[in-house]
Amino acid sequence: MNKQQLKDLIIKSIDENRDKIIEIGRGIYHTPEYGYKEYKTTEAVANFMQEELGLEVEKNIAVTGCKAVANENKKGPHISILGELDGISCKEHKDANEIGASHTCGHNIQIAGMLGAALGLVKSGVLDSLDGKISFMATPAEEFIELEYREQLKKKGEITYFGGKQELVKRGYFDDVDMSMMFHSSDCGDSKALVGPESNGFIGKKVQFIGKESHAGSAPHEGINALNAAMLAINNVNALRETFKESERVRFHPILTKAGDIVNVVPADVQMESYVRARTINGMIDASERINRALIAGGTAVGAEVKITEIPGYLPILRYRSMDNLFSNNLVELGIPSNEIIDGGDFTGSFDFGDISHLMPTLHPMVGGVKGALHTRDFEIVDEELAYIVPAKSMAMTVVDLLFDGAKGANEILADFKPVMTKEEYLDFLNKYDKTI
Numbered sequence: 176m177n178k179q180q181l182k183d184l185i186i187k188s189i190d191e192n193r194d195k196i197i198e199i200g201r202g203i204y205h206t207p208e209y210g211y212k213e214y215k216t217t218e219a220v221a222n223f224m225q226e227e228l229g230l231e232v233e234k235n236i237a238v239t240g241c242k243a244v245a246n247e248n249k250k251g252p253h254i255s256i257l258g259e260l261d262g263i264s265c266k267e268h269k270d271a272n273e274i275g276a277s278h279t280c281g282h283n284i285q286i287a288g289m290l291g292a293a294l295g296l297v298k299s300g301v302l303d304s305l306d307g308k309i310s311f312m313a314t315p316a317e318e319f320i321e322l323e324y325r326e327q328l329k330k331k332g333e334i335t336y337f338g339g340k341q342e343l344v345k346r347g348y349f350d351d352v353d354m355s356m357m358f359h360s361s362d363c364g365d366s367k368a369l370v371g372p373e374s375n376g377f378i379g380k381k382v383q384f385i386g387k388e389s390h391a392g393s394a395p396h397e398g399i400n401a402l403n404a405a406m407l408a409i410n411n412v413n414a415l416r417e418t419f420k421e422s423e424r425v426r427f428h429p430i431l432t433k434a435g436d437i438v439n440v441v442p443a444d445v446q447m448e449s450y451v452r453a454r455t456i457n458g459m460i461d462a463s464e465r466i467n468r469a470l471i472a473g474g475t476a477v478g479a480e481v482k483i484t485e486i487p488g489y490l491p492i493l494r495y496r497s498m499d500n501l502f503s504n505n506l507v508e509l510g511i512p513s514n515e516i517i518d519g520g521d522f523t524g525s526f527d528f529g530d531i532s533h534l535m536p537t538l539h540p541m542v543g544g545v546k547g548a549l550h551t552r553d554f555e556i557v558d559e560e561l562a563y564i565v566p567a568k569s570m571a572m573t574v575v576d577l578l579f580d581g582a583k584g585a586n587e588i589l590a591d592f593k594p595v596m597t598k599e600e601y602l603d604f605l606n607k608y609d610k611t612i
C-alpha cells in the first residue's frame with residue numbers, strides 16, 4: 176500500500192466511528208475536573224483505549240493521566256500524541272459545574288481528538304505499514320491553578336512540579352519519545368486553523384510583604400505598613416515597563432491575595448501572586464530579576480521585609496516548520512482551503528507543551544470549530560466536525576507522513592535535530608526557579 180491508501184483507510188475508520196469520538200468529547204465536556212484531580216476523565220479515556228481500541232493502558236502516570244502504546248515492538252522513531260485532561264474555572268459559563276469548573280479551554284476536544292487519531296491508526300489496520308512506535312498520552316494539570324492544592328501534593332511527595340508535563344518529563348515518560356504532537360482548540364475567526372503558534376513562557380511568583388502591626392489610628396508611627404510596601408512595589412514595576420523589550424512581550428499581572436487583616440491595625444502581612452511572562456527564556460530571566468529588584472525596593476522604602484517565592488512555570492512554545500507543513504498539507508487534503516489556514520500566531524499566554532518543545536520536535540496547531548475567547552463565558556463548540564474530527568484525522572495522517580517507508584519523514588527531521596535542552600538541563604532549569612528569595 177502507498178501512503179495515500181493508508182491515509183484513506185484512516186479517514187474511513189474515523190468517519191465510521193465519528194459518533195463515538197464526538198460522544199466521548201461531549202461526555203468529558205460535562206464532567207470537568209481540575210488538574211491532578213482528573214480521576215473520572217482518566218477512567219473514561221482508559222476505558223476507551225482498552226475497550227474500543229484493545230490497547231493496554233497504564234493509569235495514573237502522574238497522580239492522574241494515562242498512556243497506551245501501539246506498535247510497541249517496532250524499532251523506528253517513537254511519536255507521542257497528547258491530549259490534556261483538565262478543566263478550568265469559569266463560574267460565569269452556562270455549563271460550569273457546582274464548583275465553577277468548565278471545559279472553556281476545550282481540553283475535552285483535545286482528548287477526543289487524540290482518541291480519534293488513535294482510533295484511526297489502530298482500527299484502520301495501517302500500523303503494520305508504519306515503522307515506529309506511537310503512544311497516546313492523556314496528560315494532567317496543564318492549567319497552572321489551585322497552587323495551594325499542588326503545594327500540598329508536593330509536600331506529601333506526590334508531585335515535584337505543578338505542571339503535568341513537567342512532572343511527566345521528570346518521571347521519564349518522555350525519555351524514549353522522539354517527537355510529540357497535540358492540538359489546541361481556538362476561535363480562528365474566519366479561518367479554520369492556525370498552525371505554528373508561538374507563546375510566552377513564565378516564572379510564577381508568590382510575594383509576601385512583612386511589616387509590623389500597630390494601632391492604625393493612635394500609633395501608625397510604631398507600625399510598618401506592608402500594604403504601602405506592596406503598592407510601591409507594583410508602582411516600581413510599572414516604572415520598569417518601558418524598559419522591557421517589545422519583542423519579549425513581558426507581562427506582569429499581579430493580584431493581592433491578602434491586603435490586611437482589620438481596618439484599625441496597620442497591615443503587617445500582605446500577599447501577592449503573579450506570573451512574569453516573556454517570549455524567550457533569557458527574556459523571562461531578565462524581566463524576573465528586574466521585577467524582584469523592584470518588589471524588594473517597595474519593601475525597603477517603608478522598612479518592610481519582602482519574601483519572594485519563585486515557582487517554575489512553563490517555557491515559551493517553539494515551532495518546527497517541517498512538522499507544521501505536514502499538518503497543514505493534511506488539512507488541505509481534508510478539504511480545508513489553504514487560505515483558511517493561518518501560518519504562525521503570537522500568543523502571550525503559555526502552554527506547558529512549550530516545555531516539551533525544548534526537548535524534541537513538536538507540533539501544536541490550533542484548530543477551530545469553537546467560538547469565543549478561551550476561559551470565558553463566551554466559549555462554545557459550534558462545529559463538532561472541525562473541532563473533533565478534522566484534527567483527529569490530520570494528526571493520524573501526519574503520523575503516516577512521519578513513519579511510512581522506513582520512517583523516512585521522521586528520520587529526516589530527527590537527523591538535523593538538536594534539542595534546546597537535555598532532560599537534565601531542563602530539570603536543572605526548573606529546580607533553579609523553585610526557590611524563596
Ligand SMILES: [Zn+2]
Pocket residue numbers: 280281282317359
Ligand atoms: Zn488550554
